[in-house]
Amino acid sequence: MYKRIVVAVDGSETSGKALDEATKLAREMSSIILLLHVCEEMPIMWEPDGMNMILMQNSLKAVADAGKELLDKHRRKLAEQGITVETKLVEAYGGRIGSAISEEAQKWHADLLVVGTHGRKGIAHFLIGSVAEDVTRTASMPVLLVRK
Known part of the structure; x- marks a missing residue:
């Protein structure tokens, strides 16, 4: 039984499908869901001499906001369905x-970690990388991968 389910969300269609699956499980098992979002972009600006990069604080705030x-949008939706959510x-x-994602799930003592995966292969996987693959390598709890 999964009582504590972490769902990584990023606004993509794939993470939406992962959230749908986690919601079904949470409803069936009376679980609590932790919605987890990791800010991933690194807004930078190069100084005129091109040697130093400067983090753009306003951009960092915009990404976090x-x-x-x-x-908050997903939290409200789940709460309306009677799901306990953090x-x-x-x-x-x-x-x-x-x-x-894996570290936060472990800190929260998750029983299950749910993430979406695009299922890319070959050169696309090599060039873009895979968050889902990294999660499966580093997670200390079961991981449910949901394909697009």
Whole structure:
């Protein structure tokens, strides 16, 4: 039985499908869901001499604010369905997103971690990478991958 389910959400269609699956499980098992969003973009600006990069604080705030809005939208939707829900925003700019997801799920003592996967293969997978693959490598709990 899964009583504590973490769902990584990023606003994509794939993460929406992962949330749908986690919601079904939570409803059947009377589970609590943690909606987790990891801020992944690293807004930067190069100085005129091109040697140093400067984090753009306004851009960082905009990315975090968008993440908060996404979490709040999903939180309200789940709460309306009677699902017990918590939210967590992690600002891990430039880090490994999959590892950050796994670490947060472990800190929260999750029984199950649900993430969407695009199922890319070959050169697309090599060039874009896979957050889902990183999650499966680093997670200490069962992981449910939901394909698009």
